[in-house]
Amino acid sequence: MFHVYRSLIFILCSLLCLPSCIRDDSPSGAEGVRPGDRLPDFTVSLNDNTLVVASDLLGKVAVLVFFHTECPDCQKEFPVVQRLYDYYRDNSTVKIYCISREEPADEVAAYWQENGLTIPYSPQSGREVYNLFSERGIPRIYVSDKHLVVYSVYSDNPIATFEQLKSDVEYCLNGN
Structure with missing residues (x-):
């Protein structure tokens, strides 16, 4: 009987520890890029084979969206970002890129084709670019000003609204 209780306690403890094994495999305590920080140096290739380097964004307002198409919050955020992209499509000073x-x-x-998305994206099979910005959590949206300084950061709690993102972009366009 004692062996049964000991086995049950072991199983229960193992189940309680399971969520810590499932979450993102990153060290704890790292905050990542925050408002006021400079954009990290990164290079991505977009779906149209355009190469984007962080320094290319100097003089531009950038909205960078990190995502995974199976993420439910990302799926909710895509229509917001698409609307923002459509709104600023003809403004060469605003750059909006999604990075998987x-x-x-x-x-x-x-996913882009099935959902009619036209936002430029950079597919990333790893986490190298993402890890320059953060260690956990998607969606993650960074709005940076014309000087490559991050003005705002949004995650999934709550997800960003069109009005918030537009307000941030307008501030960076006009306030800097």
Whole structure:
């Protein structure tokens, strides 16, 4: 009987520890890029083969969205970002790019096509670019000013609204 209780306690403790094994595999305590920080140096290739380097964004207002197409909050955020992209489509001073986290190009392309998205995206099969900005949590949206300084950061709690993002972009366009 004692062995049964000991086994049950072991199983219960193992189940309680399971969530810590499932979450993002990153060290705790790292905040990542915050408002006031400079954009990290990064290079991504977009779906149209355009190469984007962080320094290319100097003099531009940038909205960078990190995502995974299977993430429910990301799926809720895509229509907001698409609306923002459509709003600023003809403004060459505003750049909006979506960057996947650990998701291959074919999966991202299929999702974009199925959902009628036209936002430029960079499929990333790993976390190298994402890890320059953060260690956990998607969606993650960074709005930076013309000097490559991050003005605002949004995550999934709560997800960003069109009005918030537009307000941030307008501030960075007019206030800097």
